[in-house]
Amino acid sequence: ETKVFQIRQYSAYCVAEVVMNASATDAGNKAFPILAGYIFGKNKTKQTMEMTAPVIQKSESIKMDMTAPVMQVAGEGGYVVQFVMPKKYMLATLPEPNDSRVKLREVPAKKVAVIKYSGTWSQKNYDKHLQLLKTALQEEGIVTRGEPIYSRYNPPFTPWFMRTNEIWFEIQ
Numbered sequence: 001e002t003k004v005f006q007i008r009q010y011s012a013y014c015v016a017e018v019v020m021n022a023s024a025t026d027a028g029n030k031a032f033p034i035l036a037g038y039i040f041g042k043n044k045t046k047q048t049m050e051m052t053a054p055v056i057q058k059s060e061s062i063k064m065d066m067t068a069p070v071m072q073v074a075g076e077g078g079y080v081v082q083f084v085m086p087k088k089y090m091l092a093t094l095p096e097p098n099d100s101r102v103k104l105r106e107v108p109a110k111k112v113a114v115i116k117y118s119g120t121w122s123q124k125n126y127d128k129h130l131q132l133l134k135t136a137l138q139e140e141g142i143v144t145r146g147e148p149i150y151s152r153y154n155p156p157f158t159p160w161f162m163r164t165n166e167i168w169f170e171i172q
Helices: 024-039 123-140
Strands: 006-010 013-020 055-059 079-084 103-107 110-117 144-152 165-171
Touching (some): 024 055, 024 123
Antiparallel strands (some): 013 079, 144 165
């Protein structure tokens, strides 16, 4: 029997993030050029960094990790969009952003349950897979914490049927 999800352990990693008060679709579209600008040299040292995957998006109407160095809360309906920074960087070695909307943060190590799927970035596709993941986790008695995290691995020009998408839930 193939499981709907897999369990992964992630080490701590750094992100550049932007909070957008917009719909889920608009948040990603509006945040992308801001974050891309940062990694392509719009920072105090004009340093360029390679693009990494995934691009992460999550609801910001929930409480963020209180241990994180940067705490920023959007209004209801806002989203945090994050670029994962290359592994060679620590928070202290990332260049300072020129754009004050870009915040740098270290995400603590965590264990997540993950469902992987392909297809469009539509709300319908997301909701379908989120429900599959929630049901499978409930059946296994796995307790989640926080909101689901949406992870996209491909640029927008990738044909929809070749895209890799994931939904992560942090677990105890």
